[in-house]
Amino acid sequence: MRRPDPVQAVVFDFDGLLADTEKPWGVAEQAMFTSRGVPYGDTERHLFLGTAVAETARIMAEYFDEPQPVVLADLMQRARVELRRDAPPMPGAVELLGLLRSRVPYAVASNTPRELLDISLNGSGLAALVDIVVAGDEVPNGKPAPDAYLRACELLGVAPGDAIAIEDSRTGAAAARAAGLWVAMIPSGPSDPSDAHAFLSSLDDPALHAWLALG
Structure with missing residues (x-):
């Protein structure tokens, strides 16, 4: 090599x-989708892998048809909780x-x-x-x-x-x-x-x- x-x-x-941190991030991401009744699976998980939080929120905003700042604030709060936990x-x-x-x-x-x-x-x-x-x-x-x-x-x-x-x-x-x-x-x-x-x-x-x- x-x-x-x-x-x-x-x-x-x-x-x-x-x-x-992939597990807590996955929990936060899945909760974002589940709370809105939108399916979340391996396709979405791989889409967000290694992606900046603001970019993740932008992609989610397109999925949810919501403003990116609203989605970003929600994602940040869920991530805070999960990362402190595990x-x-x-x-x-x-x-x-x-x-x-x-x-x-x-x-x-x-x-x-x-x-x-x-x-x-x-x-x-x-x-x-x-x-x-x-x-x-x-x-x-x-x-x-x-x-x-x-x-x-x-x-x-x-x-x-x-x-x-x-x-x-x-x-x-x-x-x-x-x-x-x-x-x-x-x-x-x-x-x-x-x-x-x-x-x-x-x-x-x-x-x-x-x-x-x-x-």
């Missing part, structure tokens, strides 16, 4: 990768960040607004392990635009081509590739061989540790 040599930084997505770290997340902490600089680049991201960071117990965080509402354009990854690399003080992005969605992987990072993907939904330079099973996959030269 190709990678920069040496790896000078790692940039992580957050939702569904470092913290198991957002544990993903298996291997704490261990991987601990290994990296003394060896390779790292950051989080997320599509999630700062308010909700902070709820999840604190709820998962990962806030103390992550010093550099770029939230979705802190850059002009959300993923799949490269803005969050470019900003993370700027804060890390590295060139994008010397950094590795770790993602779980095609939207996020596209953003990382557009920014010029090397991409490792742990897919949480449909993927394509062209999405990433490496595909892995989990954060504690030995192949990931080898790829990051942590062995």
Whole structure:
């Protein structure tokens, strides 16, 4: 598997990768549909995977034929409740960040607004392990635009081509590739061989540790 040599930084997505937030987000999204009597299934779930909250609300507004600001406010409130209730770290997340902490600089680049991201960071117990965080509402354009990854690399003080992005969605992987990072993907939904330079099973996959030269 190709990678920069040496790896000078790692940039992580957050939702569904470092913290198991896909379940609470799924509960919030399904409640949005159910409360309006609109069917919600795998098609909708995959449609929203990795998408910025404002974009999710825009798509939902089309489904519901409601104003986007109304839908966004409802979605944000439901997400707050669910994320406070259930957002544990993903298996291997704490261990991987601990290994990296003394060896390779790292950051989080997320599509999630700062308010909700902070709820999840604190709820998962990962806030103390992550010093550099770029939230979705802190850059002009959300993923799949490269803005969050470019900003993370700027804060890390590295060139994008010397950094590795770790993602779980095609939207996020596209953003990382557009920014010029090397991409490792742990897919949480449909993927394509062209999405990433490496595909892995989990954060504690030995192949990931080898790829990051942590062995």
